[in-house]
Amino acid sequence: MDTFVQQLINGLTIGAIYALIALGYTMVYGILRLINFAHGDIYMVGAFVGYFLAFELGFATGPSLLGLSVVLVGSMIAAALVGMAIERFAYRPIRKYARMTTLITAIGVSLLIENLFVAKLGAAPRAFPQLLSEKSYTLFGNAAISKSQILIFAVSIALMLLLQWVIFKTKVGTAMRAVSFNLNSAKLMGINTDFIISFTFALGSALAAAAGVLTAQYNPQIDPLMGIITGLKAFVAAVLGGIGNIPGAVLGGLLIGIAETFVVGYGQNVGVPTTFRDAVAFAILILVLLFRPTGLLGSAVQEKV
Amino acid sequence: MKRILLALGLIASFLFSFACERKGGPGAGGSTGPIVIGYYGDLTGRTSNFGQSTKAGVEMAADEINKAGGINGRPITILSEDDEGRPEKAATVVTKLIDQDRVIALLGEVASGNTLAAAPKAQAAHVPMISPSSTNPAVTQVGDYISRVCFIDPFQGAVMAKFAANTLKAKKAAIMLDFNSPYSRGLTEFFEASFTKLGGVIVDKQSYTQGDRDYKGQLTAIRSKNPDVIYVPGYYGEVGVIAKQAKQLDIKAPMLGGDGWDSTQLWDLGGDSLNGDFISNHYSVDDPSPAIQKFVTAYKARNGNVPDALAALGYDAMQVLADAIKRAGTTEGPQLKDAIAATKDFVGVTGTISLDKDRNAVKPAVVLKLQDKKYIYQETIYPEGMSAPAAPATTSASPAAAPASSPAKAGATSSPAKAAADTTKTEKPAPSPK
Numbered sequence: 111m112d113t114f115v116q117q118l119i120n121g122l123t124i125g126a127i128y129a130l131i132a133l134g135y136t137m138v139y140g141i142l143r144l145i146n147f148a149h150g151d152i153y154m155v156g157a158f159v160g161y162f163l164a165f166e167l168g169f170a171t172g173p174s175l176l177g178l179s180v181v182l183v184g185s186m187i188a189a190a191l192v193g194m195a196i197e198r199f200a201y202r203p204i205r206k207y208a209r210m211t212t213l214i215t216a217i218g219v220s221l222l223i224e225n226l227f228v229a230k231l232g233a234a235p236r237a238f239p240q241l242l243s244e245k246s247y248t249l250f251g252n253a254a255i256s257k258s259q260i261l262i263f264a265v266s267i268a269l270m271l272l273l274q275w276v277i278f279k280t281k282v283g284t285a286m287r288a289v290s291f292n293l294n295s296a297k298l299m300g301i302n303t304d305f306i307i308s309f310t311f312a313l314g315s316a317l318a319a320a321a322g323v324l325t326a327q328y329n330p331q332i333d334p335l336m337g338i339i340t341g342l343k344a345f346v347a348a349v350l351g352g353i354g355n356i357p358g359a360v361l362g363g364l365l366i367g368i369a370e371t372f373v374v375g376y377g378q379n380v381g382v383p384t385t386f387r388d389a390v391a392f393a394i395l396i397l398v399l400l401f402r403p404t405g406l407l408g409s410a411v412q413e414k415v
Numbered sequence: 416m417k418r419i420l421l422a423l424g425l426i427a428s429f430l431f432s433f434a435c436e437r438k439g440g441p442g443a444g445g446s447t448g449p450i451v452i453g454y455y456g457d458l459t460g461r462t463s464n465f466g467q468s469t470k471a472g473v474e475m476a477a478d479e480i481n482k483a484g485g486i487n488g489r490p491i492t493i494l495s496e497d498d499e500g501r502p503e504k505a506a507t508v509v510t511k512l513i514d515q516d517r518v519i520a521l522l523g524e525v526a527s528g529n530t531l532a533a534a535p536k537a538q539a540a541h542v543p544m545i546s547p548s549s550t551n552p553a554v555t556q557v558g559d560y561i562s563r564v565c566f567i568d569p570f571q572g573a574v575m576a577k578f579a580a581n582t583l584k585a586k587k588a589a590i591m592l593d594f595n596s597p598y599s600r601g602l603t604e605f606f607e608a609s610f611t612k613l614g615g616v617i618v619d620k621q622s623y624t625q626g627d628r629d630y631k632g633q634l635t636a637i638r639s640k641n642p643d644v645i646y647v648p649g650y651y652g653e654v655g656v657i658a659k660q661a662k663q664l665d666i667k668a669p670m671l672g673g674d675g676w677d678s679t680q681l682w683d684l685g686g687d688s689l690n691g692d693f694i695s696n697h698y699s700v701d702d703p704s705p706a707i708q709k710f711v712t713a714y715k716a717r718n719g720n721v722p723d724a725l726a727a728l729g730y731d732a733m734q735v736l737a738d739a740i741k742r743a744g745t746t747e748g749p750q751l752k753d754a755i756a757a758t759k760d761f762v763g764v765t766g767t768i769s770l771d772k773d774r775n776a777v778k779p780a781v782v783l784k785l786q787d788k789k790y791i792y793q794e795t796i797y798p799e800g801m802s803a804p805a806a807p808a809t810t811s812a813s814p815a816a817a818p819a820s821s822p823a824k825a826g827a828t829s830s831p832a833k834a835a836a837d838t839t840k841t842e843k844p845a846p847s848p849k
Contacts, residue, residue, distance in 0.1 A: 113639040116664070120631035233499065234463040235652050237683030244687070246665050252638075256663035329628050329656050330684050333461075340628070374621075374632030384622050384633060385594050 112252035117375040118368065123259045123328065125367020126266040130321035131344035132351070132359035133273065134314025140290040140354040141310050142205070144212050148196055148219040149318060150341015152189050155223065156319025157332045158231070159185040161238055170239035178241040182265070182323050186316040193315025194308050202304070227334035235333040238326035258327040265324055269317060270360060277356070282309060290354070339388060343370075346395040352408025361406060366391050449492040450485075450746055452477075452736065453512035455523040455533065460500030461625060461652050464678040465525035465725055469547050470495055471718050472729025473522055476737070486740050494518060502532035509533040513540045519746040520544065522732050525725055526650070527551030527598040534561045541748040543739075543755055547732035548674065548697070548725055551601045555774045560752045562774035564732045564763065565674075565697055566798070568598070572605025574695045574780045574796045575646060575671050580613035582782075582794065583669070583693075585643035587618045591633055591657065593649045594622035602648035602673055618642050623653065630657045631664060638666050650675040655684025662688035669693060677723045682788045692785045697724040698765045699781045699792045710764040724765070731763035 131153050138146045160181045164170045169177030200219050204211050242261060246254040277283035288296040289306045297303050325340075326332055347366045351358025370391060374384045398405060454473050456466030477491045485491060494516050496508035505524055512518045513536060521537050521544040524530040530549040537544040538558035546554055546563040550571055555561050579585040588610055593599035607617050618640040621633035634657070637645060645661070647654055647670050654676050661670065670692040677696055681689065700711055700721055710730065714722040722730075735758055740746060743754035761768040766778045779797040783790035 113635055116635045116638070117632060120629070120635060123631075124629050232459045232463070233461070234459055235461060235680075237655070237680060240686060244659075244662065246663050248665060252665075254663065254665040258663065325628070328660075330659065331628070331652060331656050336628070339626075371629075371632040375636050378621070378636070383594075385624055387627075387632075 112250050113375075115250045115253040117371050119253060119255055119259065120375075121368035121371035122364060123262050123367070124370065125364035126262050127321045127325050127340070127363075128344045128347045128366050129360040129363025130266050130269065130317045130324075131341065132347040132363045133270070133356065134318050135345050135348040136351070136353055136356060136359040137286075137310050137314050139348070141286065141293075141307060142201070142212075143209060144201065145216065145345065146311075146314075147213075147216040147341075147345075148223060149314065150337035150344065151220050151223040152193055152315045152337070153318040153322045153341060153344075154227070154332070154334060154337035155192055156185045156189040156315075156322030157238065157326050157336065158227065158322075158334075159188040159319065160323040160326060161236060161332060164239045164241065169241060173241055173243040178261075178327075181241060182320060185319045185323050189319030189322075190312035190316040193311040197308055197311040202307075224334055224338070231334060233334060235331045238330040238332050240327070240330065242327050256328075258324075261327060262324045265320060269320060273313070273317070273356070276313070282306070286310060343388075343391045346391045349395060350398050350405055352405025355405065355407045358405055358407035366394065369394065447489065449490045450740065451492045451494060451516060451518050452733075453494050453496065453509070453516060453518035453521045453523075455496045455498050455505060455508045455512065455521065456525060457500035457529070458495070458497035460498075462500045462526055462650055464651065464680050464723075465548075466497070466500070468678075468723050468725040469523070469525055469729035471714070472547070472722065472726035472731075473733045475714060475717055475726075476730045476733035480733075480737050486737050487744070491737070498524065498529055498533075500526065500529065502529050505529040505533040506536055509536045513537065513542050518542065519748070520736055520740075520751060522547060522729070522736065524549060526596070527554055527601070528596055530554050531557070531597060534558070537561065541752075543736075543748055543752040545732045545736055545755065547728035549598075550674065551597045552775075553597065553601075559756070559774070560748065562752075562755050562770055564735050564765070564768050564776045565728055566778050566780055567775050568601040569605045570798050571673055571695050571780060572602045572607075572648075573609040574782065575673065575693075576606050576609030576613060576615070577796060578693065578695070578782050578794070579644050579646075579671060580610060580615050583644060585615060587616050587640070587642045588644050588646055589619040589621070589637040589640055589642035589668075590617060590646045591621045591623065591630075591637065591649075592647075593653065594624050596625065596649070598650075598673075598675060599648045603646070606646050606648065623649075623657075625650070625653060627653065628656075630660050634661050634664050634666060638664055642668050644668055645670045647671070648673050648675065651678040651681040652684070655681045655689070658685040658688040658692065674724055677725065677790075679720070679723070687787075689785045690787065693793065694783050694785065694790070695780045695796075696783055696790070697778070697780065698727055699783060699790065701790075701792050702781075706762065707764055727764045731765050731768065734763060735761055735768060
């Protein structure tokens with residue numbers, strides 16, 4: 111039983127990371143109908159900004175809550191700027207062309223960021239400094255939860271609540287919802303759509319950067335290509351939950367995380383090798399597209415943002 | 416149409432002239448001028464610590480040889496290529512070193528998977544290759560031009576199994592292996608066989624692949640089986656994270672590993688979580704034997720850090736090659752490979768090197784304990800049929816070879832004074848090079 115609880119905790123941890131990234135995919139899709147394939151790389155950029163901030167500001171020497179908060183917020187801001195820049199210079203000039211053009215551009219931007227980092231920093235993984243002291247608490251007998259896992263849960267829940275508040279209680283959020291319903295009508299109502307789109311990219315990128323710094327506390331190995339597979343899985347999570355749907359992205363992320371962990375934890379008992387963990391996410395994607403293309407929470411009256 | 420034909424003809428003749436030119440490249444088997452030797456390794460990829468350390472060792476040896484007047488009066492030039500730790504790239508750069516740079520011999524790789532990809536190229540071109548530290552048995556089975564200066568995995572796996580069963584008194588072991596790595600799979604196989612033979616049970620076997628980011632699923636499954644030890648025959652990048660996540664899961668059983676753990680980055684990733692784990696390795700920097708201490712001091716002065724085993728093996732590989740060239744009196748592949756294969760009782764930093772009929776070095780292994788960013792010497796385990804050298808005649812540091820005497824190691828905290836039940840295991844400092 112405690113093994114089951116432990117696997118559930120493990121799965122929810124990586125699920126929360128996927129969920130944070132999936133939110134960015136889903137928000138951008140909701141507004142522009144664009145799959146922003148560079149989003150996984152923003153997650154990587156966030157982790158690297160955190161890495162350099164920690165070293166530059168002298169927080170790399172030992173665990174400190176102040177260092178962690180500064181690094182977390184700093185990398186979120188930096189990633190938000192990067193996200194806005196990508197939108198401004200790569201997507202906005204071609205927004206009026208066919209959607210396929212933007213999609214290909216997104217793939218190009220993704221490759222550009224990855225290879226720029228490889229060229230500048232090398233492909234060798236780096237060790238992210240430990241900003242949180244290592245400690246585990248036991249619950250339900252033998253199930254252990256570490257401080258870094260608690261941090262992941264706490265920060266991701268806080269950020270999701272904050273996002274919910276921004277979208278439903280603020281003026282910008284209302285404008286975002288309006289743009290997602292119909293961009294041109296929103297424009298006619300006097301909404302500065304360019305600003306709203308920019309803001310959406312900033313919001314999504316900040317969440318991805320938070321995911322990057324949080325994972326780095328859990329697994330200190332960061333490299334320029336870390337965003338590829340994680341980004342793709344988060345994309346699958348967004349589709350699973352119903353792309354464009356915010357609670358769906360969270361649900362999808364958690365489900366993918368749990369599915370993956372259970373394949374690793376229990377797959378061997380039923381003859382599924384642990385190396386199938388990555389295949390599972392994509393098998394789920396195919397099944398969703400076959401049987402429920404709108405995703406779990408997507409429906410005719412879906413609320414898009 | 417005519418124009419196209421003409422253009423094609425021009426291109427063909429250009430390529431042809433280019434190809435001819437290469438024949439007289441730098442190392443073209445002459446008997447004067449510098450001897451060009453190729454080194455290939457992972458200098459920028461996931462295991463770049465391996466490639467960088469080995470390269471430093473190789474270059475240091477080459478410099479020393481050149482300072483002493485070269486080989487038979489000819490200086491050595493090392494050409495280095497980066498394979499980014501990818502097997503397909505390893506094959507490409509080795510082809511380049513052979514065809515374009517005309518190297519007379521090759522040194523590399525560390526990871527067995529990469530050596531296995533490159534070795535057939537060297538074999539086909541009849542260019543001798545010495546791997547400093549690839550331990551998978553299949554490496555030298557590629558052909559008679561391939562040899563190595565390190566022990567092989569059947570031995571390394573057995574060493575850890577013996578240590579676990581005899582010294583740690585472990586009954587139940589779990590294994591966590593890197594599924595796509597020949598190195599990891601080989602060690603797993605041999606550890607399992609030896610550990611079972613010694614009366615132990617393998618309670619669980621889990622796998623991961625290089626570049627995975629989360630290992631808690633596997634570790635939780637292992638934890639539920641409650642093993643005494645966990646064998647993780649992987650490379651430092653993954654192992655460091657595995658150790659950290661194991662600690663987060665409150666796993667108390669020590670982890671055991673092989674020479675793939677040895678890297679400074681291991682500590683950056685794993686930190687304190689690694690304390691109390693054990694690895695098998697090629698040599699111990701704390702070994703007081705003069706040959707090792709001389710090497711460690713010179714390496715530190717040159718590179719500013721403590722040499723890991725890979726640097727020492729790179730150094731030894733270069734020295735063995737130089738010795739073979741000297742004995743062969745030529746740099747022609749067929750004669751040179753015979754000279755390498757005939758290496759006997761060569762005194763290197765990592766022990767006395769003799770190549771057996773399969774061109775593998777027969778050497779003892781040391782077991783080191785990981786504690787606070789240090790590798791603390793535990794014991795030396797000798798291969799079957801090779802007993803510890805009787806009472807070393809060195810004047811310093813080495814106490815009498817009596818098994819009961821505690822190892823005279825700097826910082827050896829525990830004195831696991833187990834009476835050596837079998838002849839192949841003796842409590843003693845690493846053999847002094849006599």
